[in-house]
Amino acid sequence: MGGIVDFDVCFPSATADIHDMHVASGVAVADLAAITHTESFPVLAPDEQSWQLAHRAAVRLLDRVEVERGAIRQVIYAGSGEWDAPFWSPAAKVAHELGIENAHCFEITNFCNAGLTAMWLATESRNLKPGEYTLVLMGDRLSQMLDYSDPDSKALFNFGDAGAAVLLAHHDLSFRLLHSEMRTDPSWVDYYKGETREGRVVIRRGPHRRGLADAYVENFTRLVGETLRTLERDVSDVSYFLINQGDKSMHERMLDNLGIPADRSVFNYDRLGHMGGADTLIALQDLVEQRRLRRGDLILLATSSMGFTWGITALEYSG
Structure with missing residues (x-):
């Protein structure tokens, strides 16, 4: 039975603020606070991309676990499918930046359930062999898909951004x-x-x-x-x-x-x-x-x- 060897999470550098949302949407600050429960939270800066967050999380994870790049046989990027660029593979981009050159890189789209879907499919797959690893990356640009001038979207105004990396295997498991x-x-x-x-x-x-x-x-x-x-x-x-x-x-x-x-x-x-x-x-x-x-x-x-x-x-x- 497979599972998680280790994982890491990375936050972006900018923040969303409910007072700015109020100015854009006209929704009362108190009503926005009832949705967000905080005045500000992390979101992508204009010059940040979601794959960069996933990459930073993966760098920290792999430095800590010290896994040979050649032992990583799958790199799966999970999210909403609205990547940083159209007709493009964020899984392949992160793998290349990490020096993983002999893995199958692909994406899974199931929105905020995609990461756990990827973990389940990878651990159930016969492709995850003893001594080998799958790297699951999570990244989205949810905050950048919000229109704060649209009050009908206020239920989504608590959408922030984060990147994550999870290393899966059949051995040396934390979970x-x-x-x-x-x-x-x-x-x-x-x-x-x-x-x-x-x-x-x-x-x-x-x-x-x-x-x-x-x-x-x-x-x-x-x-x-x-x-x-x-x-x-x-x-x-x-x-x-x-x-x-x-x-x-x-x-x-x-x-x-x-x-x-x-x-x-x-x-x-x-x-x-x-x-x-x-x-x-x-x-x-x-x-x-x-x-x-x-x-x-x-x-x-x-x-x-x-x-x-x-x-x-x-x-x-x-x-």
Whole structure:
């Protein structure tokens, strides 16, 4: 069974500020604060690209683990599919900058669920052989696809940016990947979509439709149940439940619905926005750095994405 050898997360250099959002959108600062829960959070600067964040995270990771570049057989870049340049491979770009010249480089698009999808597919793949590695990169430019002058998009104004790198293998694991359960409800496919405005892609919401909050709770609860049944575990066995930081009230509602105490999760809303697919890795990194994990801990990562897709990934801490 494969899993995570190590991982790293990198933040951009600029910040988004809700007072600037207020000026652009006309939405009251208090209403924006109720969405972001912080006055500012990291976003890409105008001269930064998302692949650079993923590259910096990968450099730190590979320097720390000291893996031979030739042992990395796959490089997967995961995100929304709106890369820094059209008709272009960010996976190949990062691999080249890292000196990885003998790997299969490709992209996986599943928005903020893409990173965990890539990890699941890679660990299940027969291409991940003993002694070899897969490097999963996460990167997006979500903040640059927002139109702060559009008040109908205010629910997305907490979108920030981060890059991440995860090294996968069948040996020397920090976290074993035990199981993944994912599903998509395609009836929501047109609720959000991008359109080109003044030479850039911006995200637009379609006509308002009730029920998305309930769909989050129903799907996450269902997938948690299926995961625990597969593992022959119970909710009481879950050491930590980490969720994409898209909506704090949804986060709290899910914990309450599952009967998991708040101290068995991680809340970063006071300093970060929704940092794309890196959210759950940031929370996992916090647990590692704060020495809150014990060998054998069961950790559930709850991820979601446009489309709409929901996923639960079960990890076991190996130490």
